[in-house]
Amino acid sequence: MTMSTGNAPAGDRTGAFAGGWTAPVAMPQDLAQAHLERIEQSHLRCAALGLSRVERPDYEPMLRGDLNLAQERNLRLFSRAAPVMELLLEQIVNTDSMIVLTDAQGTILHTVGDDSFMARANKVALSPGVNWAEQSKGTNAVGTALVEERPTLVHAAEHFMHINSFLTCSAAPIFDPRGNILGVLDVSGDQRTYHQHTMGLVRMSARMIENHWLTDDSGDRVRLHFHIRPEFIGTLLEGILVVGADGRIQGANRAALDLLDMSSASVRLHTLDSLFNINLGVLVDHLRAPLAQPMRLQLPNGRLLHASPRVTGALQRLTGLAEPLPMAVPPQAMESSVERQAVAAGLDERARMEAGANEARLSGLHYLATGDAQIESVVRKVQRILNRDIPLMILGETGTGKELLARAVHQDSHRAKQPFVAVNCASIPETLIEAELFGYEEGAFTGARRKGATGRILQANGGTLFLDEIGDMPLGLQAHLLRVLQERCVTPLGSQKSIPVDISVVSATHRDLRGMIEQGKFREDLYYRLNGLVVRLPALRDRSDLAVVARRILSTLGVGGDLQISPAVMALFLRYQWPGNVRQLATVLRTAAVMAAGEPQITEQHLSDDFLDDVRRQTPPASSAQEPSWLVPAPPPASAYAGSGISEPVPAWGAAAAPAARMPQPAAAQTAAEAPTPAGPRTLGEAEIDLIRAAVEAAQGNISLASKQLGISRNTIYRKLRWAQKP
Numbered sequence: 001m002t003m004s005t006g007n008a009p010a011g012d013r014t015g016a017f018a019g020g021w022t023a024p025v026a027m028p029q030d031l032a033q034a035h036l037e038r039i040e041q042s043h044l045r046c047a048a049l050g051l052s053r054v055e056r057p058d059y060e061p062m063l064r065g066d067l068n069l070a071q072e073r074n075l076r077l078f079s080r081a082a083p084v085m086e087l088l089l090e091q092i093v094n095t096d097s098m099i100v101l102t103d104a105q106g107t108i109l110h111t112v113g114d115d116s117f118m119a120r121a122n123k124v125a126l127s128p129g130v131n132w133a134e135q136s137k138g139t140n141a142v143g144t145a146l147v148e149e150r151p152t153l154v155h156a157a158e159h160f161m162h163i164n165s166f167l168t169c170s171a172a173p174i175f176d177p178r179g180n181i182l183g184v185l186d187v188s189g190d191q192r193t194y195h196q197h198t199m200g201l202v203r204m205s206a207r208m209i210e211n212h213w214l215t216d217d218s219g220d221r222v223r224l225h226f227h228i229r230p231e232f233i234g235t236l237l238e239g240i241l242v243v244g245a246d247g248r249i250q251g252a253n254r255a256a257l258d259l260l261d262m263s264s265a266s267v268r269l270h271t272l273d274s275l276f277n278i279n280l281g282v283l284v285d286h287l288r289a290p291l292a293q294p295m296r297l298q299l300p301n302g303r304l305l306h307a308s309p310r311v312t313g314a315l316q317r318l319t320g321l322a323e324p325l326p327m328a329v330p331p332q333a334m335e336s337s338v339e340r341q342a343v344a345a346g347l348d349e350r351a352r353m354e355a356g357a358n359e360a361r362l363s364g365l366h367y368l369a370t371g372d373a374q375i376e377s378v379v380r381k382v383q384r385i386l387n388r389d390i391p392l393m394i395l396g397e398t399g400t401g402k403e404l405l406a407r408a409v410h411q412d413s414h415r416a417k418q419p420f421v422a423v424n425c426a427s428i429p430e431t432l433i434e435a436e437l438f439g440y441e442e443g444a445f446t447g448a449r450r451k452g453a454t455g456r457i458l459q460a461n462g463g464t465l466f467l468d469e470i471g472d473m474p475l476g477l478q479a480h481l482l483r484v485l486q487e488r489c490v491t492p493l494g495s496q497k498s499i500p501v502d503i504s505v506v507s508a509t510h511r512d513l514r515g516m517i518e519q520g521k522f523r524e525d526l527y528y529r530l531n532g533l534v535v536r537l538p539a540l541r542d543r544s545d546l547a548v549v550a551r552r553i554l555s556t557l558g559v560g561g562d563l564q565i566s567p568a569v570m571a572l573f574l575r576y577q578w579p580g581n582v583r584q585l586a587t588v589l590r591t592a593a594v595m596a597a598g599e600p601q602i603t604e605q606h607l608s609d610d611f612l613d614d615v616r617r618q619t620p621p622a623s624s625a626q627e628p629s630w631l632v633p634a635p636p637p638a639s640a641y642a643g644s645g646i647s648e649p650v651p652a653w654g655a656a657a658a659p660a661a662r663m664p665q666p667a668a669a670q671t672a673a674e675a676p677t678p679a680g681p682r683t684l685g686e687a688e689i690d691l692i693r694a695a696v697e698a699a700q701g702n703i704s705l706a707s708k709q710l711g712i713s714r715n716t717i718y719r720k721l722r723w724a725q726k727p
């Protein structure tokens with residue numbers, strides 16, 4: 001049997017098609033023809049299968065246990081789809097319709113929608129556990145979309161089985177990055193409520209699910225988010241390419257295939273190099289640039305694209321580049337800029353919390369005590385106030401580990417099983433910080449999320465609230481915070497009810513709060529509320545345990561326990577001033593570890609040029625004429641590396657090779673105490689330098705021995721000698 005469509009009027013909006021059905025009246029004419037042809041093809045398939053248009057099909061759902069199994073197998077799909085379905089539901093609420101998610105075989109996994117319509121749909125078994133593949137239910141949006149592998153509308157009498165003709169259904173298949181179908185998303189409703197926008201919503205939602213699928217994969221990958229127009233990056237229209245650690249393209253979303261004009265299979269034959277003439281290093285370098293703008297890439301056909309790279313998995317850990325979480329809601333779908341900012345701020349916070357959870361593994365005060373006397377003193381002080389309800393204030397330059405210390409305090413306290421909530425007062429827009437901290441009631445202000453939100457203070461109930469960058473809290477809010485801390489109660493914005501809270505408060509800042517108080521920028525009363533115990537974390541350049549800290553960091557990077565730091569690099573680290581403190585050290589080590597992959601030790605060639613430039617700027621290389629040879633630091637002896645995991649000195653030690661051989665031989669019995677005193681008046685600092693030089697000479701350039709004799713750290717010796725050289 002054949003059913004001719006040839007002489008049917010293209011897009012006849014009113015009349016019957018040759019097959020006896022009509023296209024929805026609102027469908028644009030040019031689409032109607034192709035649509036009706038596909039419906040006809042489907043009917044032909046169903047007829048060929050011997051399906052009946054009038055008999056009741058098999059409505060038997062699968063057994064509960066089998067459905068559970070199917071849902072479990074598709075858990076990843078479901079967890080990516082569920083929030084999107086909720087969002088979609090908001091758009092179609094009160095339209096006599098429902099949303100259906102099926103697996104790749106067309107078995108319904110999950111439905112949400114209007115109760116009354118779901119009850120009607122139930123009568124034709126549009127419900128979980130029932131299969132809606134074409135061979136089972138005839139022409140229908142889910143089943144036909146699976147066959148056609150494209151978004152499909154099946155409206156009213158277009159359904160093969162008459163019993164389904166009260167439905168209008170718009171379905172879109174959901175693809176994985178390799179182009180395999182994961183399942184189908186469908187909106188089904190009463191055919192009288194057909195709206196041409198429904199299909200657009202379903203397609204957009206399916207793309208959102210695909211993008212979630214693509215972007216939440218935490219393997220060792222780089223993702224390129226791109227578009228021909230930079231302002232489209234971050235929207236649903238962006239292309240996303242997944243690139244493996246070897247530079248091969250592993251997958252792409254549909255927008256990427258459209259933008260590149262390639263099939264899923266052909267894009268996977270490419271590498272970053274063959275597609276854009278770049279390698280992974282270029283992307284990672286780009287990511288490191290502060291406030292990096294999208295980069296410009298050129299396809300072999302000359303087409304220009306703008307791209308933002310992101311890293312995931314071990315690559316993220318190794319490069320230290322944080323992964324911005326995917327937006328759960330496309331920006332254009334949000335109600336207001338306030339809401340957009342709120343969601344963005346919330347996601348930032350989520351990212352921080354996730355990073356924090358990762359760090360919790362390595363925290364606890366014991367983890368911080370790595371041999372530096374100043375740090376150990378901080379740890380001892382903090383241990384004394386554990387569980388004493390005394391607010392802790394941590395001072396220190398950026399990257400010195402203030403948040404790590406706050407987490408360690410939380411972890412060692414009896415609140416450890418309760419939440420640790422970090423709020424960065426500098427990163428939340430001023431307009432949102434009040435709502436973020438205190439929460440708000442339903443409808444508290446225009447643009448507020450409809451259901452209201454729990455503030456960060458209440459989220460920390462029972463646990464610890466870490467107020468980072470407290471010096472950046474707007475003055476107006478300081479009074480509100482003070483009230484909460486005094487009364488131990490929170491009143492969400494727009495609410496009359498105050499809710500008791502039990503929190504331990506740790507605050508941190510790199511600012512001079514006393515100076516801010518004098519300038520009227522920080523409330524004195526709040527300062528005294530927060531500063532039960534004040535501790536200051538030393539800058540890394542003033543710590544004596546750099547080697548141990550470096551080793552610890554290396555051990556957390558997951559690069560295997562064997563990677564060592566060469567003595568030359570270590571000496572360079574010890575001389576450097578580390579303006580970004582431990583955070584900077586961690587970043588430098590992460591990059592170096594990536595570059596040194598497969599090699600036994602990190603050498604200078606594994607350090608980024610940017611860092612080496614910085615080192616050179618700080619410590620210009622001294623010419624041998626200006627600098628006595630013993631000023632070139634000798635590699636510390638093997639014993640100095642004990643426990644630090646740093647490799648022993650190797651003979652080729654850069655510019656400082658064979659320092660002992662170039663050492664002037666000191667008088668046999670000369671000791672530091674007997675060091676010659678230059679003529680003329682000297683400052684205390686000069687005398688100290690002389691003493692250090694003499695001790696180093698006496699130890700024949702062995703800095704470790706000199707440090708023991710003088711009772712100061714090797715770092716201090718390097719630093720002081722270097723300073724002494726400065727004009």
Ligand SMILES: Nc1ncnc2c1ncn2[C@@H]1O[C@H](COP(=O)(O)OP(=O)(O)OP(=O)(O)O)[C@@H](O)[C@H]1O
Binds near residue numbers: 367398404549
């Ligand atoms: N002792 C340490 N051992 C290992 N890693 C550390 C140590 N101290 C800090 N870090 C790492 O350095 C980075 C910065 O630490 P943290 O965020 O705690 O610093 P901070 O002082 O709070 O910075 P900021 O003031 O910029 O917020 C983190 O990745 C942290 O894990």
